[in-house]
Structures are given as structure tokens and as C-alpha cells.
Amino acid sequence: MKILIVGATGTIGKLVTAALAERHEIVKAGSKSGDVQVDIKDACSIRELFERVGKVDAVMCTAGKVHFGAFAELSEAEIGIGLKDKLMGQVNMVLIGRDYVNDGGSFTLTSGVLSHDPIRFGVGASLVNGAIDSFVRAAAIEMPRGIRINSISPGLLEESLPSYGPYFLGHEAVPGKRAANAYVKSVEGLLTGQVIHVL
Amino acid sequence: MKILIVGATGTIGKLVTAALAERHEIVKAGSKSGDVQVDIKDACSIRELFERVGKVDAVMCTAGKVHFGAFAELSEAEIGIGLKDKLMGQVNMVLIGRDYVNDGGSFTLTSGVLSHDPIRFGVGASLVNGAIDSFVRAAAIEMPRGIRINSISPGLLEESLPSYGPYFLGHEAVPGKRAANAYVKSVEGLLTGQVIHVL
Numbered sequence: 001m002k003i004l005i006v007g008a009t010g011t012i013g014k015l016v017t018a019a020l021a022e023r024h025e026i027v028k029a030g031s032k033s034g035d036v037q038v039d040i041k042d043a044c045s046i047r048e049l050f051e052r053v054g055k056v057d058a059v060m061c062t063a064g065k066v067h068f069g070a071f072a073e074l075s076e077a078e079i080g081i082g083l084k085d086k087l088m089g090q091v092n093m094v095l096i097g098r099d100y101v102n103d104g105g106s107f108t109l110t111s112g113v114l115s116h117d118p119i120r121f122g123v124g125a126s127l128v129n130g131a132i133d134s135f136v137r138a139a140a141i142e143m144p145r146g147i148r149i150n151s152i153s154p155g156l157l158e159e160s161l162p163s164y165g166p167y168f169l170g171h172e173a174v175p176g177k178r179a180a181n182a183y184v185k186s187v188e189g190l191l192t193g194q195v196i197h198v199l
Numbered sequence: 200m201k202i203l204i205v206g207a208t209g210t211i212g213k214l215v216t217a218a219l220a221e222r223h224e225i226v227k228a229g230s231k232s233g234d235v236q237v238d239i240k241d242a243c244s245i246r247e248l249f250e251r252v253g254k255v256d257a258v259m260c261t262a263g264k265v266h267f268g269a270f271a272e273l274s275e276a277e278i279g280i281g282l283k284d285k286l287m288g289q290v291n292m293v294l295i296g297r298d299y300v301n302d303g304g305s306f307t308l309t310s311g312v313l314s315h316d317p318i319r320f321g322v323g324a325s326l327v328n329g330a331i332d333s334f335v336r337a338a339a340i341e342m343p344r345g346i347r348i349n350s351i352s353p354g355l356l357e358e359s360l361p362s363y364g365p366y367f368l369g370h371e372a373v374p375g376k377r378a379a380n381a382y383v384k385s386v387e388g389l390l391t392g393q394v395i396h397v398l
Contacts, residue, residue: 043275071341076242076291083282091326092275115329118337118392127290130314130333131326138317138325142270193317 002027003187004049004056006040006093007063009033011159012110015180016062020187027053031063040064040089043096050100058187059097060108061090066125068167074123082128086110091135098147107149108186109136111195115153119167129153133195140193148192154179155199174198201226202386203248203255205239205292206262208232210358211309214379215261219386226252230262239263239288242295249299257386258296259307260289265324267366273322281327285309290334297346306348307385308335310394314352318366328352332394339392347391353378354398373397 001024007013008028017026028034029049038049040063064086067078090109097107114122115129136151143149156168159176182196200223206212207227216225227233228248237248239262263285266277289308296306313321314328335350342348355367358375381395 071338072343074294076287076294079287079290083287087326087330088275088278088282091278095273095275114337115333116336118333118340120341123334123337123341126337127330127334130336131286131330134314134317134329135322135326137315137329138313138322139270141317142319142322144271 001025001057001187002055003058003060004029004053004097005060005062006030006038007061007110010062011157011176012154012179012183013062015176016060016183019177019180019184027056029053040093041085043092046089046092046096050097053100055100055102056097057102057105058108059093059101059106060183060187061093062110062183064089064110064128066128068121068125070121071123079124079127082124087128087131090132094139094149098144101147104146106147106187106192108183109149109151111136111151111153113153113155113171113197113199117155117171119171121167136195137193143192148186148190150186150191150194150196152179152182152186153195153197154182172199200224200256200386201254202257202259203228203252203296204259204261205229205237205248206260206309209261210356210375211353211378211382212261214375215259215382218376218379218383226255228252239292240284242291245288245291245295249296252299254299254301255296256301256304257307258292258300258305259382259386260292261309261382263288263309263327265327267320267324269320270322278323278326281323286327286330289331293338293348297343300346303345305346305386305391307382308348308350310335310350310352312352312354312370312396312398316354316370318370320366335394336392342391347385347389349385349390349393349395351378351381351385352394352396353381371398
């Protein structure tokens with residue numbers, strides 16, 4: 001398969017790439033690094049990405065920013081950061097990318113545990129993750145040409161403990177390799193419309 | 200209690216108002232009708248609403264538009280309709296309204312069954328409903344001064360069969376009175392961070 005991975009040089013993206021590269025052709029996309037660059041906040045940039053990469057069998061998104069901050073001061077604009085980036089960035093990868101995915105191909109998006117297991121400072125992330133999971137469930141049943149779509153909902157990764165650990169005290173950290181395995185399951189298996197939890 | 204109901208003259212809003220009006224002071228808000236007008240798409244309009252209504256014990260939102268349409272032609276702008284209206288309209292009612300809600304008060308938002316039980320043409324609605332439910336779970340744990348927040352997630356209402364029935368074929372319709380009861384439970388009870396399903 002030819003697999004486009006957006007966020008391929010990130011924490012999860014690297015592990016997913018390593019897990020898939022033996023058997024498949026991987027096109028690595030990133031905001032600054034990788035084989036091709038894309039700004040997922042910008043639909044034009046996503047369109048250019050697909051024009052450049054051409055037809056693929058699978059699209060994976062392991063990228064997306066959200067704002068973390070105290071609910072007491074949380075603003076509409078701060079919630080908007082996640083809506084524009086992690087949510088609509090990934091949704092646009094699907095809306096634009098569906099014309100470039102071969103019959104029977106797949107999309108795999110990234111949400112996260114905060115959709116249903118919230119933390120302090122995490123309102124913006126929770127909202128976005130819940131939206132992604134429900135988008136995937138709904139898009140799956142209308143997806144044309146046997147194309148599948150799933151989301152991976154990982155808990156805090158062990159690899160992210162230095163940066164996010166203090167936000168997730170008491171959360172059981174997940175080895176990144178287990179998260180990467182869920183992406184492999186989504187792309188190599190036949191599941192669709194599923195939220196694959198990695199806890 | 201003094202209860203502000205946005206969407207008070209809509210299908211659910213009328214039933215909720217009827218169920219609460221005996222015991223409480225109801226301020227009915229609507230886009231065109233009611234005691235006060237508000238455009239929930241516009242944060243300034245929400246701010247004006249609260250300036251006019253003043254302190255309240257509970258805020259309920261039974262309003263919010265989303266776009267229904269085939270996924271094959273679904274655009275970023277069409278998804279944006281629901282993001283701006285049903286999602287951020289309700290989220291802004293909370294972000295702005297929290298300063299006007301008395302200690303121990305509550306917010307009750309409206310999501311819907313499509314978050315997890317999707318239908319054809321419903322991708323935009325599913326995404327928004329999932330976001331609302333996750334927002335509520337997360338906002339609840341950071342809410343100040345004992346303020347509670349829940350969402351009501353109703354299935355198709357019997358009262359909406361003439362307009363939405365053809366989209367929901369095979370779905371068991373719910374009497375509006377049962378949905379109204381869930382709003383009463385949210386405002387009169389002590390639940391918080393819950394998605395109250397009405398099926």
C-alpha cells in the first residue's frame with residue numbers, strides 16, 4: 001500500500017512509520033519536516049499536498065494542535081485553535097482526501113482519551129476529541145467506494161510524560177508502540193466507524 | 200429559581216418551559232420570539248442577553264442549527280454552520296454565562312443521538328453532538344462555585360416526525376415530554392458532567 005502519514009515525524013507518527021515501513025510505501029508529511037509539507041489548518045495546503053502525493057491507499061493523521069488552559073479563563077478564540085487545527089485539519093484531510101484515496105482504502109484520524117476522561121486545563125482538547133470520534137462514526141456509514149475511516153483514541157503516551165505528564169497525574173501512561181499498533185490495526189484490518197481506544 | 204431558556208419557543212423549549220413554569224421564574228429567549236432575543240452565533244448578542252437578564256440560577260439551551268446533507272458533497276463551510284451555531288453558540292452561552300449564574304446553579308445544553316447512532320446526511324450533526332457531550336464532561340470538573348453542567352442527548356422527537364422523520368427511518372421516536380423531563384432532571388437534580396440520554 002501507499003500510505004500518507006501526516007505528522008510522521010511526531011511522537012506517534014515516527015512509531016507508526018516504523019511499524020508500517022517494512023511492508024508499505026510511506027509518504028511522510030509534516031508541517032516543517034518529512035517528504036512533503038502541509039499546514040492542516042489551511043484547506044489550500046491540504047489540496048496541494050494531495051495534488052503532489054497523488055492517489056494513496058491510506059491516509060493517517062497523527063497531527064493536530066489544541067489549546068490547554070484553565071477553564072476559568074478559557075476563551076472562544078482558544079477553543080477555536082483546536083477547532084481549526086486538530087478538528088477541521090483532520091476533517092479537511094478527509095473531505096479533500098477522499099477523492100485521492102483508492103477504492104477500499106482508509107482514513108485513520110487521532111482523537112484521545114480526554115473525550116470521556118477529562119483533566120484540568122483540558123476542555124478544549126476534550127471538545128475536539130469528542131467531535132472527531134463522532135465524525136468518524138458518521139462519516140464511515142456514508143463513505144464511498146468501500147473506503148473505511150476510524151479514529152485512534154490514545155491515553156497519555158509514555159513518550160509524552162516529560163511534556164504532558166504534569167497535566168495527567170494519576171493517568172496510566174501507554175507505551176507509544178501500543179498506540180502505533182492501533183494505527184496498524186486500522187489500516188491493515190477491515191474495521192470502519194470505530195474509535196480504537198489505546199489505554 | 201430564575202431559569203433562562205434559550206430556544207424556549209422551539210419544540211423542546213416549549214415543553215421544558217411548561218414543565219418548569221409552575222415552580223420557577225422562566226425567562227424565555229429566542230432568535231425572534233420570547234421575552235428577550237439572542238443570536239447564539241454572536242458572542243456580543245449573548246453578552247447583551249445576560250446584561251439584560253442579569254443573574255440567573257440556571258441556563259438551558261434548546262437551540263442550535265446544524266447542516267444536514269450528503270457526505271459526498273459535504274463542505275468545510277457546511278460543517279462550519281453547526282460549529283458556529285449549535286456548538287459554539289452553546290459553548291459561548293457557558294463561557295459568557297458562567298459569570299451570571301449564581302453559586303450552585305447549572306447549565307443544561309442539548310446534543311443528540313447522532314453522536315453515536317449516525318444517519319445518512321448527519322455527519323455535521325454527529326460531529327457537533329459529540330463535541331458538546333465531551334465539552335460538558337470536561338467543563339463540569341473545572342466549573343467554579345458549585346455550578347453544574349449536563350447535556351441532554353435526545354433521540355428523534357415524536358413532535359419532529361413531520362420534518363425529520365424521513366431522515367430517521369427505523370429510529371424509535373421519543374415523546375417530547377420525556378425529553379423535557381430530562382431537562383427538569385438536570386436543573387432540579389444534582390448531576391454534573393453527565394450526558395443524559397433520552398431514547
